[in-house]
Amino acid sequence: MVFSSPEFIFIFLPITLFVYYILPNKLRNFWLMLTSFIFYSWSGAKYAVLILLCTVINYIFGILIGEPEFNDNNNKLRKYYFICAILINLFVLTYFKYYNFLIDNIIYIGKLFKFGLVISNEKILLPVGISFFTFQIMSYIIDVYMGSVKPQKNFIHLSLYIMLFPQLIAGPIVRYIDVAEQIVHRIINPGKFYDGIKRFILGFAKKVFIANNVGYVADYIFNAPQHYNMGTAWLAIFCYALQIYYDFSGYSDMAIGLGKLFGFDFLENFKYPYIANSIRDFWRRWHISLSTWFRDYLYIPLGGNRKGEINTYRNLLMVFFMTGLWHGASWNFVIWGLYHGFFLIIERSGFGKLLDKLPLIIQRIYTLFVVLIGWVFFRMDTLQSSVKFIHALFSFNLSGTSYVLRVIDNESIFIIIIAIIFSTPIYNYLKDTIERTFISKINSIAYLIARISYNFALILIFIVSILYMSGTDFNPFIYFRF
Incomplete structure (x- = not known):
């Protein structure tokens, strides 16, 4: 499931949001973790098991590394746990992402030097987003080891950090230190x-x-x-x-x-x-x-x-x-x-x-x-x-x-021009200029018209984008490969 798909926009997201906001605060993290797990399961049940297993393993190692009662403040023991955790994460990433690459190169070198190597190279499917969530996990383990953060004892909270669906598949790579407080206490308001x-x-x-x-x-x-x-x-x-x-x-x-x-x-x-x-x-x-x-x-x-x-x-x-x-x-x-x-x-x-x-x-x-x-x-x-x-x-x-x-027509030329313009800060410059112009006139008719026009433009952009999404099956996300 991708964000730019009808099932996400019209089914998954509305249901997730609706239930999230009617639940009491103490159940929201569990619901968000559950829906994130379902979101990832869409790409394949066996890979959902993989990310769950990675979460369990790193939950345990985080506590072993960061809690004195499990390591007796023994730095050698902490270092041992740390190295084990990093090696396990690197092994998972290497096996699923680089195994075929490594074997292909070994076979090539064998043929080059006529070693006569016979190695099976069964193609391994790449779990979606493995590079992203592995790096997030390793940043958590490293920060716990370095003492930058305390280990998360609540399994649901750590699972939410690793599996939170907005950034699970293709980033941004979120560090635990940046969201640790938000996992427990989040500010939610209309703005x-x-x-x-x-x-x-x-x-x-x-x-x-x-x-x-x-x-x-x-x-x-x-x-x-x-x-x-x-x-x-x-x-x-x-x-x-x-x-x-x-x-x-x-x-x-x-x-x-x-x-x-x-x-x-x-x-x-x-x-x-x-x-x-x-x-x-x-x-x-x-x-x-x-x-x-x-x-x-x-x-x-x-x-x-x-x-x-x-x-x-x-x-x-x-x-x-x-x-x-x-x-x-x-x-x-x-x-x-x-x-x-x-x-x-x-x-x-x-x-x-x-x-x-x-x-x-x-x-x-x-x-x-x-x-x-x-x-x-x-x-x-x-x-x-x-x-x-x-x-x-x-x-x-x-x-x-x-x-x-x-393939190049007037529509393509127009979109390329739009793409060039908005790859520069011109949009933010115009928006900031308009806001500065009307900020002192927040109750004025001109300000009200500007706000309504902006929101109307957003709705129009969304509708046009939906039409484009519905009119084509060309919808790749380049970074999903990583």
Whole structure:
């Protein structure tokens, strides 16, 4: 079940909200945990058992690590429990996500050196959202071990943290320390509920109105390599960049909005990444919950930038190797991660100072160019197909461009323009300007008209998005693969 589906919007969400608000406070967490479990079970009962088993195991280890009565304040024993918990979580992630990748590479190496290896490589289906909930679980275990948080003794509360359906499938990656208090005491009021509905509608529109439409254009070109040329290739990668941004940020907006409906405040996950003025800045704006997770739990423990330039470069490459691998069991994802790590090293080694002296528009063009080329590796399945596509980008060959006219019409052009505009802060700028204009006239007719117009626009956006959702079966969520 995805957020942009009729069964979620018209059945699951209304029932969940209705029952949630008629229940007494002491039963709300149980209801929310139960519905979250049902939500995840939609993807397959056996994987629902998996996430439940992971929850039970980490509930036990959290108490063993954090409660003195179970470890006698023995640091060696605490460390032993901690290592066991981390290894179990990594094993689960590795088995389900990377087993086939590892076996494929072992078989390939065996054939290369004629070892004659015979290894069964039965395809293992990837549980939905395993990268997200595993990282959430590990952040809880690490924080308990480091003493940043106390272990959660209430199983329902910990289950709710791990399985809470708004952010379970594709993030944002929520840390226990950020929601521990909210799990027990949440502020629910009409203002937050309204903000949640508004945020969900805007995220929903991002997904079905923009991401799906530009994604259709991108897929149309990507799936026809015989028609690659300079024009079609640049259009495809540009549309894909818009698709992945609106797809993922739209999901994050819906998740944040849904969280507010139930009283939760999740941290922001995107901050207009395509206006970044460097790759460093890009990673402060893109998938913020993941980049900060790796910063706090890998980069800093490795030494960060505290032990000289060489070690800093090593740490950056390690982090972005893992960032690429986190996204998928493919060498293309690894290359994509190392590619970004390479440019971060270049910027740290002196180029960044030169970049800072250039006009802002040049900085942004450079960053967008680097990011777009990187998306090629992210989008393609193999290194060979990536190289072929990059060759088309710089081929100066425009023959066969008429192919793209089959998919590009006035509607597509309009949506691409809308996508470009709203990938910048112009919407927030206009909204803030209007609010500042009318804030002193809160009881005025003009203010009332502005509020009614805004709410009417939201309703219209929601209706149009529903129509788009109903009119197509093209409804992928890119980050569901991770």
